[in-house]
Amino acid sequence: MNRALALAAALLFCAAAGAEPRFSFDSTPGKLPKDVVPKHYALRIVPSATLERFEGRTQIEVEVARPVAAIELNAVELDFHSARLYSGAEPTVLAAKFDRERETVTLAPAAGPIAPGRYRLDIDYTGRIAKHPNGLHQILYKQREGGQLVERIMLATQMEPVHARRLFPGWDEPVFRASFEITAVIDEPLTAVSNMPVSAVTVLPGGKKEVTFERSVPMPTYLVALFVGELEVLEDSVEGIALRVYTVRGKTERARYAMQATKQILPFFNEYFGVRYALPKLDQVAVPGGSFGAMENWGAISYNEARLLYDEAEPSLRQQQQVYGIIAHEVAHQWFGNLVTMAWWDNLWLNEGFASWMATKTTQRFYPDWKVGLRSVLWRQEAMSEDARRTAHPVQTPVASDARAMDVFDAITYSKGAALIGMLESYHGEEVFR
Ligand SMILES: [Zn+2]
Known part of the structure; x- marks a missing residue:
């Protein structure tokens, strides 16, 4: 058998032995039921003067596929003031029941199931601005002003893997992609940065301004970003x-x-x-x-x-x-x-392995004299030493719940993933692999 034939045979064998099933939305792992799906979020975030809390309003366009008794979505350390479901002009008031362990909230109407259809879910709430990089958080730093060091605060977000639920209630699992329209109310001299360009700035009384960003392309919640400073x-x-x-x-x-x-x-x-x-x-x-x-x-x-x-x-x-x-x-x-997101954290290596491999490839192309390919051998060795421990796991590895998602951000996912992709590319040749 020639090499190509041997590879084809090997691949066939692998496919038969244990290839991953094709993507299916309904069977993607995760806590949240798949019968209610978000299509679009409009977020309005108003940090308090002390930058310790924020007021939030989240309006989510959702599609209900089957009759459901309640809607379950993620929310952590958010205090709800109201939750209303609109299909026409008259809202249905929903009662909120939080489950701390699951990091979810269940919203149920007083009577009867929610019929299939398209709705808008409006939630008014307040949340905390964290001191650690989870969700919306403070960054303290010192700035030299007139010969003095003065303390300054910047606000930043870090959502991956499971912290978006600390800024807004939502479907905080990567398989649920939706568009976002984000608004922030901030002090007039400050700058706000988000995923999309600014679409409008409105000056408000009291030295504030409202900054609205354009509607985003559909994306998972862990990519939402807001910076203010x-x-x-x-x-x-x-x-x-x-x-x-x-x-x-x-x-x-x-x-x-x-x-x-x-x-x-x-x-x-x-x-x-x-x-x-x-x-x-x-x-x-x-x-x-x-x-x-x-x-x-x-x-x-x-x-x-x-x-x-x-x-x-x-x-x-x-x-x-x-x-x-x-x-x-x-x-x-x-x-x-x-642009292309893994459906669940078990395939994080598709994100991190490919990004790491591509970084090396790009550096080699523009700075061949840096010989970054040699350095990537070092990274591979790091992955190998992690692979020798009892905590070793396959590159594609089950992640039982989103609480365990952080566990897979390691050298096996990044560097072994990248080495595996590099190996496939070397075997096929750059152009064929591309
Ligand atoms: Zn990365």
Whole structure:
């Protein structure tokens, strides 16, 4: 048998032995029933003056497929003031029952089941602005002003994997994709950044303004983003896509390298995938302090600023390589993960393996002398050592509940996933694999 035939036979055997069944919405794992499906969210978020709490209003267009006694959706640490279901002009008031362990709320009408059809679900509530990067949270940092260091607060979101439910009640599992229209009411001098471009700014009394963003493409909840702060911006564009890098005050000069890298990477992906970047803009936000790396929020990627900013006055090849690599990874996610999303966390490697593999591929293409392929051997070894432990798991691995989703963000998912994809690509050849 020749190699191709052997591979075909092996693949056939694998398919027969245990291939994953084709995607089916109804059998995708998750806690939430699949008979009520969100189509569109309109969110209005009003942070309090102390930035410790927020008022929220979420209006969700839902489709009810079968008669249901109640609607179950995710919500954590949200205090509901009212929940109403509209099909015509007259709303049905729903009673809310929270289940802390499941991180859900069940909304039921006083009488009778909810008939199949299309509804709007309106919920008024308040929530907490966290001190840790879960949902909407505070970022404390120091800013030099008139020779003094003063404390400043920026608001940021981190939703992946299961924290969107702390900002708004919703279907916080990746298989439920819906469009979003986000509004934030903030202090007049501040800047708000979200997934989509700003569509309207209305000045309100009391030094406030209401910022509304355009309606998004359908996406999972874990990609929703909102940043509010005293931000400065570096602007550019490439192939008709507006590019911005936001930093806290006085740091935009250090964003120039990130901008230059993005202008190289984005056109390469437009060409490689043959599917253009889906949004009119790509913002990247440098978040001060914090311990996280980066998050691929669609159209509003966030980075630990130490991973994104690069001081050209103090050149460091290692730093430059890291900045380039992380941007390539996060921008690759705009396709692998955002445009096409795993249905459930068991296939997280399709997000992270592909984004990691693509970052190496991109870096090798534009900076061959960095020999990043050699470094990826190191990453593979890290995955191998994790693979040697008792906690090792298959690349594609069952995730029993969303509470366990964080467990799969490890070197096996990222680096072994990337190595596996690289192996397949080497076997088939770059063009065939593409
Ligand atoms: Zn990633």
